[in-house]
Amino acid sequence: MGARQGKEKTMSQVLRAEGPLRALGAMSGTSLDGVDAAVIDTDGQDILGFGRSGYRAYGEAEQALLRAGFGCWPGEEPEGAQAALHAAHAALLADFPEAEVVGFHGQTLAHDPHGRGTFQLGDGEVLAEMLARPVVWDFRSADVAAGGEGAPLAPFFHHACARWIGARQPVAFLNLGGVGNLTWVDPTIAAPEAEGALLSFDTGPANAPLNDLMQARRGQEVDRDGALAGQGKVDEAVVQTFLSHPYFDRPAPKSLDRNEFGDTTALVGHLDDADAAATLTALCAASVAAGLRRMPQRPARLLVTGGGRLNPVLMAMIGARCDCEAVAVEHVGLDGDMLEAQAFAYLAVRVLRGLPTSCAGTTGVAHPVSGGRISPADPLRRRA
Ligand SMILES: Nc1ncnc2c1ncn2[C@@H]1O[C@H](COP(=O)(O)OP(=O)(O)OP(=O)(O)O)[C@@H](O)[C@H]1O
Numbered sequence: 219m220g221a222r223q224g225k226e227k228t229m230s231q232v233l234r235a236e237g238p239l240r241a242l243g244a245m246s247g248t249s250l251d252g253v254d255a256a257v258i259d260t261d262g263q264d265i266l267g268f269g270r271s272g273y274r275a276y277g278e279a280e281q282a283l284l285r286a287g288f289g290c291w292p293g294e295e296p297e298g299a300q301a302a303l304h305a306a307h308a309a310l311l312a313d314f315p316e317a318e319v320v321g322f323h324g325q326t327l328a329h330d331p332h333g334r335g336t337f338q339l340g341d342g343e344v345l346a347e348m349l350a351r352p353v354v355w356d357f358r359s360a361d362v363a364a365g366g367e368g369a370p371l372a373p374f375f376h377h378a379c380a381r382w383i384g385a386r387q388p389v390a391f392l393n394l395g396g397v398g399n400l401t402w403v404d405p406t407i408a409a410p411e412a413e414g415a416l417l418s419f420d421t422g423p424a425n426a427p428l429n430d431l432m433q434a435r436r437g438q439e440v441d442r443d444g445a446l447a448g449q450g451k452v453d454e455a456v457v458q459t460f461l462s463h464p465y466f467d468r469p470a471p472k473s474l475d476r477n478e479f480g481d482t483t484a485l486v487g488h489l490d491d492a493d494a495a496a497t498l499t500a501l502c503a504a505s506v507a508a509g510l511r512r513m514p515q516r517p518a519r520l521l522v523t524g525g526g527r528l529n530p531v532l533m534a535m536i537g538a539r540c541d542c543e544a545v546a547v548e549h550v551g552l553d554g555d556m557l558e559a560q561a562f563a564y565l566a567v568r569v570l571r572g573l574p575t576s577c578a579g580t581t582g583v584a585h586p587v588s589g590g591r592i593s594p595a596d597p598l599r600r601r602a
């Protein structure tokens with residue numbers, strides 16, 4: 219990494235600066251496939267440009283360690299899990315010397331916002347030392363402490379994306395990761411925290427049930443391109459049973475723990491592999507359709523991000539069940555693999571600037587919250 223020289227800002231200048239920063243976001247999502255990292259230039263309000271991005275897959279041992287941590291609260295995680303997470307992040311993030319600040323999400327292990335809180339494994343203080351640059355982290359706790367859901371947090375970035383693509387009317391973003399989430403953005407309302415600018419919530423499990431099925435029945439991680447689901451028939455009775463889960467009756471904003479729906483594959487235990495895959499794919503589409511009914515208006519189209527956008531069977535089911543077109547965000551010039559990493563780069567700069575990162579429309583928190591902790595790397599301690 220080395221000392222920052224020439225025209226580069228010193229660490230204290232980065233922390234005090236006004237104007238644009240080059241920020242690097244890092245996200246480790248619920249699918250546990252690996253770490254995404256992406257650079258953006260931003261002043262915390264507008265996106266000024268997109269930079270490089272990268273990905274580092276978890277090895278089998280790393281993945282097993284982190285998976286064993288699901289459901290753990292601080293101090294309960296498997297020994298070595300946090301160190302593995304830090305090492306994986308540091309290995310990837312060291313390839314981005316251009317970054318002036320890092321937004322580090324960490325790995326969500328447990329999420330119970332109205333109970334025990336929310337827990338993202340990873341210590342930004344340690345990562346700041348490893349990278350010798352400031353790290354913003356622990357994005358969700360302050361919102362939860364203030365009574366919010368602590369998730370989703372990408373919506374403030376979705377608002378900036380809507381402005382970046384020049385949207386003049388409301389648009390809807392749909393993220394299809396392990397869990398799904400929807401964001402309604404009205405870009406004509408300039409401040410994202412203003413009433414009516416954003417409405418967002420988790421829709422339900424997205425790819426996680428199908429991944430679990432593929433693992434259990436075929437020993438594969440993914441139903442690649444929906445190849446198996448495409449051969450099957452949806453059991454609509456299972457879809458109706460699934461939709462009777464109380465989560466769908468809860469008003470938005472609302473957020474999900476990865477395991478809140480339990481073992482969804484049990485719902486399709488009586489079906490053959492193809493019908494089971496088709497039905498679990500339909501559950502994801504049906505939960506998006508249920509979510510859309512909570513939006514202020516039905517959007518003309520859904521801008522879809524996350525790995526699920528690469529599954530044509532899922533995308534077609536969403537289009538059919540939602541009565542609107544589902545298109546990958548690439549159609550509007552965004553990067554659907556990196557949007558969450560970019561979001562935490564953007565949010566890091568908002569935290570440095572004291573700008574809100576959540577509000578009533580995104581997490582249900584009563585007043586806008588600027589979450590996150592700032593760990594300025596201490597070069598003296600690093601050399602000691
Ligand atoms: N070609 C593909 N065909 C089918 N499904 C795919 C394909 N590529 C990715 N996926 C699905 O997308 C998932 C990964 O999505 P993504 O990386 O957005 O998840 P994540 O960021 O870990 O989750 P979250 O947003 O819930 O934190 C895979 O586990 C798989 O289910």
Ligand SMILES: CC(=O)N[C@H]1[C@@H]2OC[C@@H](O2)[C@@H](O)[C@@H]1O[C@H](C)C(=O)O
Binds near residue numbers: 393420
């Ligand atoms: C608690 C938590 O980590 N939630 C994640 C998860 O993955 C998708 C969905 O559930 C969303 O609520 C959130 O992540 C995205 C990045 C968010 O905060 O917007």
